[in-house]
Amino acid sequence: MGREPLGRERRAAEPADVGEIPATMRALRKIAPEPGARLLEVPSPKPGPGEILVRVDAASICGTDLHIYDWDSWASNRIRTLPMTFGHEVAGHVAAIGPEVHHLRPGAFVSLEGHVFCGFCPTCRRGRFHICEHLKILGVDFDGGFADYVVIPERNAWEVDPRIAPDVASIHDPFGNAVHTAFIGGGADNIVGSVVVVLGCGPIGLFAVGICRAAGARLVAAVEPNEFRRDLAKKMGADVLIDPTKEDPVAAVETLTGGHGAEVVLEISGVPKAIDQGTRMLAPGGRMALLGLPKGPVELDLTDQVIFKEARLFGVTGRELFRTWELTTTLIATGMVDVNPVITHRFPLGRFEEAFEAMSSGRSAKVLLLPRSPSASG
Amino acid sequence: MGREPLGRERRAAEPADVGEIPATMRALRKIAPEPGARLLEVPSPKPGPGEILVRVDAASICGTDLHIYDWDSWASNRIRTLPMTFGHEVAGHVAAIGPEVHHLRPGAFVSLEGHVFCGFCPTCRRGRFHICEHLKILGVDFDGGFADYVVIPERNAWEVDPRIAPDVASIHDPFGNAVHTAFIGGGADNIVGSVVVVLGCGPIGLFAVGICRAAGARLVAAVEPNEFRRDLAKKMGADVLIDPTKEDPVAAVETLTGGHGAEVVLEISGVPKAIDQGTRMLAPGGRMALLGLPKGPVELDLTDQVIFKEARLFGVTGRELFRTWELTTTLIATGMVDVNPVITHRFPLGRFEEAFEAMSSGRSAKVLLLPRSPSASG
Amino acid sequence: MGREPLGRERRAAEPADVGEIPATMRALRKIAPEPGARLLEVPSPKPGPGEILVRVDAASICGTDLHIYDWDSWASNRIRTLPMTFGHEVAGHVAAIGPEVHHLRPGAFVSLEGHVFCGFCPTCRRGRFHICEHLKILGVDFDGGFADYVVIPERNAWEVDPRIAPDVASIHDPFGNAVHTAFIGGGADNIVGSVVVVLGCGPIGLFAVGICRAAGARLVAAVEPNEFRRDLAKKMGADVLIDPTKEDPVAAVETLTGGHGAEVVLEISGVPKAIDQGTRMLAPGGRMALLGLPKGPVELDLTDQVIFKEARLFGVTGRELFRTWELTTTLIATGMVDVNPVITHRFPLGRFEEAFEAMSSGRSAKVLLLPRSPSASG
Amino acid sequence: MGREPLGRERRAAEPADVGEIPATMRALRKIAPEPGARLLEVPSPKPGPGEILVRVDAASICGTDLHIYDWDSWASNRIRTLPMTFGHEVAGHVAAIGPEVHHLRPGAFVSLEGHVFCGFCPTCRRGRFHICEHLKILGVDFDGGFADYVVIPERNAWEVDPRIAPDVASIHDPFGNAVHTAFIGGGADNIVGSVVVVLGCGPIGLFAVGICRAAGARLVAAVEPNEFRRDLAKKMGADVLIDPTKEDPVAAVETLTGGHGAEVVLEISGVPKAIDQGTRMLAPGGRMALLGLPKGPVELDLTDQVIFKEARLFGVTGRELFRTWELTTTLIATGMVDVNPVITHRFPLGRFEEAFEAMSSGRSAKVLLLPRSPSASG
Secondary structure, X not given: OOOOOOOOOOOOOOOOOOOOOOOEEEEEEEOOOOOOOEEEEEEOOOOOOOEEEEEEEEEEOOHHHHHHHHOOHHHHHXXXXXXXXXXXXXXXXXXXXXXXXXXXXXXXXXXXXXXXXXXXXXXXXXXXXXXXXXXXXXXXOEOOOOEOEEEEEHHHEEEOOOOOOHHHHHHHHHHHHHHHHHHOOXXXXXXXXXXXXXXXXXXXXXXXXXXXXXXXXXXXXXXOOOHHHHHHHHHOOOOEEEOOOOOOHHHHHHHHOOOOOEEEEEEOOOOHHHHHHHHHHEEEEEEEEEXXXXXXXXXXXXXXXXXXXXXXXXXXXXXXXXHHHHHHXXXXXXXXXXXXXXXXXXXXXXXXXXXXXXXXXXOOOEEEEEOOOOOOEO | OOOOOOOOOOOOOOOXXXXXXXXXXXXXXXXXXXXOOXXXXXXXXXXXXXXXXXXXEEEEEOHHHHHHHHOOHHHHHHOOOOOEEOOOEEEEEEEEEOOOOOOOOOOOEEEEOOEEOOOOOHHHHOOOHHHOOOOEEEOOOEOOOOEOEXXXXXXXXXXXXXXXXXXXXXXHHHHHHHHHHHHOOOHHHHOOOOEEEEEOOOHHHHHHHHHHHHOOOOEEEEEOOOHHHXXXXXXXXXXXXXXXXXXXXXXXXXXXXXXXXXXXXXXXXXXXXXXXXXXXXXXXXXXXXEOOOOOOOEEEOHHHHHHOOOOEEEEOOOOOOOHHHHHHHHHHHOOOOOOHHHEEEEEEHHHHHHHHHHHHOOOOOEEEEEOOOOOOEO | OOOOOOOOOOOOOOOOOOOOOOOEEEEEEEOOXXXXXXXXXXXXXXXXXXXXXXXXXXXXXXXXXXXXXXXXXXXXXXOOOOOEEOOOEEEEEEEEEOOOOOOOOOOOEEEEOOEEOOOOOHHHHOOOHHHOOOOEEEOOOEOOOOEOEEEEEHHHEEEOOOOOOHHHHHHHHHHHHHHHHHHOOOHHHHOOOOEEEEEOOOHHHHHHHHHHHHOOOOEEEEEOOOHHHHHHHHHOOOOEEEOOOOOOXXXXXXXXXXXXXXXXXXXXXXXXXHHHHHHHHXXXXXXXXXXXXXXXXXXXXXXXXHHOOOOEEEEOOOOOOOHHHHHHHHHHHOOOOOOHHHEEEEEEHHHHHHHHHHHHOXXXXXXXXXXXXXXXXX | OOOOOOOOOOOOOOOOOOOXXXXXXXXXXXXXXXXXXXXXXXXXOOOOOOEEEEEEEEEEEOHHHHHHHHOOHHHHHHOOOOXXXXXXXXXXXXXXXXXXXXXXXXXXXXXXXXXXXXXXXXHHHOOOHHHOOOOEEEOOOEOOOXXXXXXXXXXXXXXXXOOOOHHHHHHHHHHHHHHHHHHOOXXXXXXXXXXXXXXXXXXXXXXXXXXXXXOOOOEEEEEOOOHHHHHHHHHOOOOEEEOOOOOOHHHHHHHHOOOOOEEEEEEOOOOHXXXXXXXXXXXXXXXXXXXXXXXXXXXXOHHHHHHOOOOEEEEOOOOOOOHHHHHHHHHHHOOOOOOHHHEEEEEEHHHHHHHHHHHHOOOOOEEEEEOOOOOOEO
């Protein structure tokens, strides 16, 4: 998709006809504290005050969903209620609206922000809704979107630009993670003209590569052990690919930059060793965003790698509501970032087992579930 | 020139052999308070402590030089000493160094920052050297670069990336104006994903169009009455061209943005009416950088166009020393912005009269004087 | 009131008993497009979904209310529906809650944010709720708080710190204007250690003087022609008082600062001449916040006073929701700013005519209406 | 000292008569790689081009000087040349100027910035001189100020405000560390209205307490095991004192803030456990500046304490040249921060052994050496 200027700031699609809502629907549910999930027929949910019912067109699988599916230690500690429908990267059409819904109408095409915030805690009052002190997360704390229908507060829905293909609209969420990671702590100003290193090229890392390219980075280096993903990083615009199992990424960045180091490091792997290496490859005054979640404590050489260099480390989670969404829409809808290489698999909802297998395969990036699709491509 | 990643942060060219310095040299001098200038043979200058002598390879003509050449009211008020050699957009090779020069060596290829600052006034002590309270400007306050040789403090020289063609290296100065205008007041963060309007497409406006494109603007609209320059704006990447003599730019931006307005306006025309229009086309919370110099007072509707909209107006002058230069190098050397369309004319120094004629013609953008060139292209 | 550290981040008062809500109440209403207002007995309003009913304890009079009372040209252009109860600076107790109110309970003591925003326009989605494109203002666009009861969305209520005296809680709104004016465009960083000039010492200007003192300004100069208000500025902590009818404020600031100028100017007068003077007294790189609303166009010398100085002008309106409220609470509740000198008059609601007379007298600052007070002090 | 507004931006004292420079002078030198130091008679140094000779009036002892005196492992790794005069916190009068010194004259009273920067490396070119890639430090990399005279580049001297007492002028350096620590990463905006915790109350921590008070913090809590220093923290304005050997600082801050956490943590202890605790006491979105230098690697719980909270960690070293100095001058000269409680000891240069003993005693904060004083107070 080539660059296409926006003719209007906020052009919404014509509302679609979403038809009747059936009494029951399919939902991919975690029913017991063990690996796996079941696709069940359950009553279709109804929107309460301020809520909308969304007919799911596409739901993409996140690493978090894989944790839930596999029921690892993180999942068993985090998930509080079973049974629960999971899935939080969702796009679809508004099928019905509850009372006190004033802006969206049935037929609107939306992508969902899964962080439901209170709006009243001190952190929300400072405008930092995505780290609300009473956060509830779609598909983690309440029923999610691996289903035919899902309920969400109206204010958590974002109307999708009509130039964005319906089946890719669910990637607003992880793409937004990448936007927020790239621009945190001073914004695009740190990217334009800078050497950027992306550590870890899962889908969010891959999106980050494309975003830094579009935002004017001088050089984007991608560090990733998996060859399949390094190839995708190249497609997304990485100038330099580094396989950390073959060469020392710190030395590689030093060589690349004539000894100066990288102005920006985006840590999206969560690997403790990579985090340590990230601090070591930073230039004096460099910035490092931390999105990847290490499983245990991480040891850092703060004195030489952070303090004497006046480095800055920024924790990152979720997306800003909704400045990130606005940037996401622009970057995707104008073609500034082409997300298609990252979407490697599409499955109908019924073939969810194959989808989770693809997720675990090491030869995938973003995997979509399409509840309304009769067939699928791998 | 396609995108080429930088292999090193700061790769300098091999020093060139600049030969012997002759006892006398040519200099384009303003000798009397009247229109015109004389190309005279004068003694070659000598660098003092902390200074370097630069052999001029290219010097580009700025609007300011045209004021000096034409000796208009601005020039007669501003220029304090005659005779004086003018010209401040200069690139060349270091031919000799004075005592206390510790970093540059003869043969280095440099582009010159013409703002000579004291380093000790309160404004310099805050790191804002380019608005030093005792600023002296090359070619305005002391002898400039329309000559075979010029003297400047070492710290005002910037080593040129070897991938930048020698004859275009003099445009670092006006390109830097454009970088500084685009990124002032919060940086690139305001450009990425935004609708940007550039008012006035002289060389700096044209560079600004290319820079905003490279930095990820959603849409760049260029407003310019001169068709020749509008065509250049298109070449530089403008998505929309507006002829303010044919349509109302405020209405045009309103239509383009679905009534929302432009997030960023870069005012580079200096026309009072354009400045007023710029405030009117701003979105709520919008930002406007003011670089163009209006000749008299300007009337603004502050209440409705600035205060209730919480608009921000940023005065801009010169370039930041030297963050702007670093961005300039990156944007040009990597090919992120191709400056070639803006350079419309090249003349040897001896044909300066034709060069100033081209500057006044309305069918030019950047005009170069090349002291070492035996011939020229138009 | 001395400095008292907060023991808790957000300590709310015990809920009070607000008693029964009568069927009718008093309301100061504008009933015809002419000067004056009528105190009428009208039905008590009822809160809808997401709304609360507040029993008014104190409502302060703003300059805007005086415009409405006097029915000047601004008011006749701006007010769209009559009859209407006016008054937007309101504090009181929650008397009843509508459906879908989840955080506040009857008895809570609150101060009201009068800007009701949509939450869905592009400007709201960027988190700039106070310049929402569909803003509705309490007491201007819908019935306000010069009454026994008022209805407002729950999210527009801010629980008052119990250390703030109930009768002064209504000044959160104008104090917030002053906070937002002082800290806009880069925040407190511009105040600490800086020379600040406040132009115009109505209540907001007076609060601004105290806020800049508390935030570490090096010197606060207050410019105000009215002697009564200059005296109040001194009480609020101004280091230097300037009567612009007696001396040239630009020359005075030049002398005060050894020729350098003021780093920060807060323009709260709305007088065109003062705005022009404000730009002239700015230091190189200085910042000027514009809150006062000039009635017509304003002529500025942009070239010398804004562009060559790289000055920054920030339009300011309202308050940030709710970062400003948090700062307001802190500054008042801890005693960092003592607001008592600014509150010059208190009247029961029934004596509103005397209150508006005091507002016009030139010997007042903030005037309170206290609906529940049987008597009053002048 | 009460608040005294500045009458002028930059009022310099009258030049003093500094008399003849003797052929030899006293210098406290490290002559061998072992504990201790020798006060020797050595030739008086001479200023080269761009340098000044300063007659030392006061030199304060830094923790770094104690490392050098004790010759611990840090010192033996860091100090490259012996013999060397140490001491880098220096104030005195200009006694002579070298060639190419254009701003300072003999007799000027100055405080010295000990970080000598190149001005040409990429980091300097970005204006971050204090983390220059070729930094040389006074009293560490070249002869320092525990002597009668010292040589330094002119641009490293800062003229002292005449209201600052001569014998305390040497504390500009560590006070500047505290200013830079408090305001890094977004400036005073993070302090005003915030809960600030200072970890470690050596002299820099004590200054930081006073600075945060002056800059409008809501509450300043000081964590320090040494009772003598906790008492000083109280004198500097700490609202709450926490002895980490008696109570858990994380729990204490949680209680203080009603469970919310501290918006700002200033880590000045360098103790790994304190650094970890600092991250745990941060509120969501909180900021932590790291100045203290831990001796080995530090283990952090990045996932829960940094990433999910979107905390920001800022490495801090030195001071900004020269924005920090300007703030330092203002805060001390106006009396906004009274530094006197922190200066616990004064000794003539000859009694240096007692001075270093006092430094090690645990009952001291800042210790001054006064080369021109015939006697001393403890």
